[in-house]
Amino acid sequence: xxxxxxxxxxxxxxxxxxxxxVAFLGAVLGTAIGILPGLGPTATISLLxxxxxxxxxxxxxxxxxxxxxxxxxxxxxxxxxxxxxxEAASVxxxxxxxxxxxxxxxxxxxxxxxxxxxxxxVLATFVIALVGPAFASTALAFGPVEKTTxxxxxxxxxxxxxxxxxxxxxxxxxxxxxxxxxxxxxxxGEERYTFSIPYLRDGFHVAVLAMGMxxxxxxxxxxxxxxxxxxxxxxxxxxxDLLPDAKDxxxxxxPMTRGxxxxxxxxxxxxxxxxxxxxxxxxxxxxxxxxxxxxGKGAIEGLAGPESANNAAAQAxxxxxxxxxxxxxxxxxxxxxxxxxxxxVPGPRLIVDHPDLFWGVIASMLIGxxxxxxxxxxxxxxxxxxxxxxxxxxALSILIFCVIGAFSINNSLFDVGVVTICGFLAYSLRKSGFxxxxxxxxxxxxSLLEENLRQGLILGFGSPVLFVTSxxxxxxxxxxxxxxxLPLIRQMRW
Amino acid sequence: MNPAxxxxxxxxxxxxxxxxxxxxxxxxxxxxPGPGLFPFAAGSLLFAxxxxxxxxxxxxxxxxxxxxxxxxxxxxAAIAGFGLAMKTLGAVVAxxxxxxxxxxxxxxRSWACALGVAIxxxxxxxxxxxHFLSVPLPAGILGIG
Numbered sequence: 001x002x003x004x005x006x007x008x009x010x011x012x013x014x015x016x017x018x019x020x021x022v023a024f025l026g027a028v029l030g031t032a033i034g035i036l037p038g039l040g041p042t043a044t045i046s047l048l049x050x051x052x053x054x055x056x057x058x059x060x061x062x063x064x065x066x067x068x069x070x071x072x073x074x075x076x077x078x079x080x081x082x083x084x085x086x087e088a089a090s091v092x093x094x095x096x097x098x099x100x101x102x103x104x105x106x107x108x109x110x111x112x113x114x115x116x117x118x119x120x121x122v123l124a125t126f127v128i129a130l131v132g133p134a135f136a137s138t139a140l141a142f143g144p145v146e147k148t149t150x151x152x153x154x155x156x157x158x159x160x161x162x163x164x165x166x167x168x169x170x171x172x173x174x175x176x177x178x179x180x181x182x183x184x185x186x187x188x189g190e191e192r193y194t195f196s197i198p199y200l201r202d203g204f205h206v207a208v209l210a211m212g213m214x215x216x217x218x219x220x221x222x223x224x225x226x227x228x229x230x231x232x233x234x235x236x237x238x239x240x241d242l243l244p245d246a247k248d249x250x251x252x253x254x255p256m257t258r259g260x261x262x263x264x265x266x267x268x269x270x271x272x273x274x275x276x277x278x279x280x281x282x283x284x285x286x287x288x289x290x291x292x293x294x295x296g297k298g299a300i301e302g303l304a305g306p307e308s309a310n311n312a313a314a315q316a317x318x319x320x321x322x323x324x325x326x327x328x329x330x331x332x333x334x335x336x337x338x339x340x341x342x343x344x345v346p347g348p349r350l351i352v353d354h355p356d357l358f359w360g361v362i363a364s365m366l367i368g369x370x371x372x373x374x375x376x377x378x379x380x381x382x383x384x385x386x387x388x389x390x391x392x393x394x395a396l397s398i399l400i401f402c403v404i405g406a407f408s409i410n411n412s413l414f415d416v417g418v419v420t421i422c423g424f425l426a427y428s429l430r431k432s433g434f435x436x437x438x439x440x441x442x443x444x445x446x447s448l449l450e451e452n453l454r455q456g457l458i459l460g461f462g463s464p465v466l467f468v469t470s471x472x473x474x475x476x477x478x479x480x481x482x483x484x485x486l487p488l489i490r491q492m493r494w
Numbered sequence: 495m496n497p498a499x500x501x502x503x504x505x506x507x508x509x510x511x512x513x514x515x516x517x518x519x520x521x522x523x524x525x526x527p528g529p530g531l532f533p534f535a536a537g538s539l540l541f542a543x544x545x546x547x548x549x550x551x552x553x554x555x556x557x558x559x560x561x562x563x564x565x566x567x568x569x570x571a572a573i574a575g576f577g578l579a580m581k582t583l584g585a586v587v588a589x590x591x592x593x594x595x596x597x598x599x600x601x602x603r604s605w606a607c608a609l610g611v612a613i614x615x616x617x618x619x620x621x622x623x624x625h626f627l628s629v630p631l632p633a634g635i636l637g638i639g
Contacts, residue, residue, distance in 0.1 A: 174540035186527035223569035408629040432501035450532040
């Protein structure tokens with residue numbers, strides 16, 4: 001009951017004119033970048049970090065969150081119409097969405113995608129309102145020992161579920177932790193890896209790193225080859241073409257329900273998120289289908305389930321951020337960077353210290369989802385026109401916003417150099433099979449990990465034994481160890 | 495040697511160097527962890543995992559189409575040039591120059607198209623950062639900013 005009262009209070013915050021306007025802006029931008037292949041939510045949110053600082057913290061997070069879940073609505077459009085996923089989590093929508101479009105059911109595919117995302121988004125919001133405070137109050141009992149192992153657990157999951165070989169993900173975690181230690185050590189006052197450069201005394205700025213890693217490197221990916229992307233988009237969709245009929249609803253109802261539940265749980269896990277949720281839902285639907293051979297040929301269940309799952313996961317991934325201070329994936333990591341830039345430290349105390357922000361952001365998800373269904377059903381034709389933007393123009397726009405955006409953070413040309421070099425390095429890492437998401441997560445969590453590790457060691461008089469005598473801490477360590485060891489055992493059996 | 499292995503070796507070298515520098519900072523003081531403990535652990539982990547990745551071999555992405563290296567290098571030069579030109583020419587002139595250079599020199603677009611896009615994007619970026627965010631953009635030697 002308290003949750004509903006708080007959610008109503010949050011609605012009051014979310015309905016303030018500024019917050020309403022930024023929720024709308026986030027929904028529009030999210031849908032647009034979701035439709036555009038190449039520019040994903042991580043890059044877009046990174047680009048907008050300097051702009052978000054101009055807003056109040058609540059409005060800033062509402063904007064950035066809207067872009068995230070908005071991109072999932074829009075991402076499916078290009079998948080369904082062109083078999084070109086607008087962003088990673090929409091890959092699964094190609095499997096059955098594109099065959100539906102080729103069979104003349106593009107309208108229904110676009111419609112069911114929007115409705116599935118909406119239903120999952122609304123349900124997930126209510127569940128977040130119910131379980132979020134419980135998460136936060138549990139985490140309030142955590143001391144430095146538990147916090148240390150929680151971060152270790154989160155990073156272990158991030159390496160386990162991320163893209164590419166796990167050993168490379170661990171290398172990225174290590175690099176992220178190392179980068180987080182650059183600057184003056186706050187305890188001893190010693191300079192670490194600053195090479196007598198005054199700029200480095202404060203360490204790297206998360207927005208500059210994120211813009212380089214996800215923005216500038218994306219420009220280089222787009223620049224790799226000539227892409228004359230002029231898709232044939234002559235189809236016209238009337239509102240009634242987008243509305244699924246009774247049979248479509250019947251076939252989609254259970255996949256949507258299952259997708260929402262599965263997506264919500266996967267979204268809670270560090271390292272999880274929309275991409276994994278959509279794949280997991282697709283696999284599940286195919287396994288339990290009476291006619292699995294229909295999958296890949298236009299089965300509406302193969303679209304409805306994953307679409308619900310990715311949206312539920314995207315929203316659920318705000319729980320670890322807002323309640324534990326642990327970003328579940330790279331997009332949420334960049335949003336965490338936005339919060340830190342505002343001077344707001346996410347974690348269990350957020351709900352107590354900034355209840356307006358916590359409940360306002362959660363309530364804004366209801367409003368954002370309502371806006372998105374309006375934007376994505378009747379206005380889909382308008383957004384589809386964005387696919388006509390040539391990749392070169394998009395690359396230039398990203399680059400200009402990254403470079404000038406990096407300068408704007410400290411009015412420093414040094415940041416321009418950092419964002420550029422970081423972009424080149426990130427590009428070579430991506431091309432060498434290194435996933436950048438664990439790097440960013442480790443960078444964000446590095447200082448939290450170091451601070452709590454040092455406190456834990458002081459509490460144990462230099463001995464790490466406290467980390468295994470605390471039951472919570474031991475549980476985190478055991479799960480982390482199992483996450484590491486179980487796949488190795490499975491490999492050995494094969 | 496493939497690029498994936500080379501990157502891994504580069505990271506391993508960075509890891510061992512970082513660990514050595516952290517060691518000098520001190521891992522432990524009288525009664526508490528020193529400033530070098532955490533970076534030493536991170537550097538050592540980077541060294542060990544990167545070395546293992548290098549030994550494991552290359553897992554570079556499978557490409558659908560070959561990368562046009564000449565085009566990529568020209569883009570890389572344009573990006574680096576843009577950053578350098580911001581100080582001397584100022585943000586607005588550098589932006590116009592970047593767009594004209596890329597659209598004419600790399601993408602072979604018409605002058606009209608390149609100029610149109612350059613003006614629109616330069617005005618948009620100036621409007622957002624200078625006007626809306628009040629960022630004192632570098633004016634350069636021409637004093638336009």
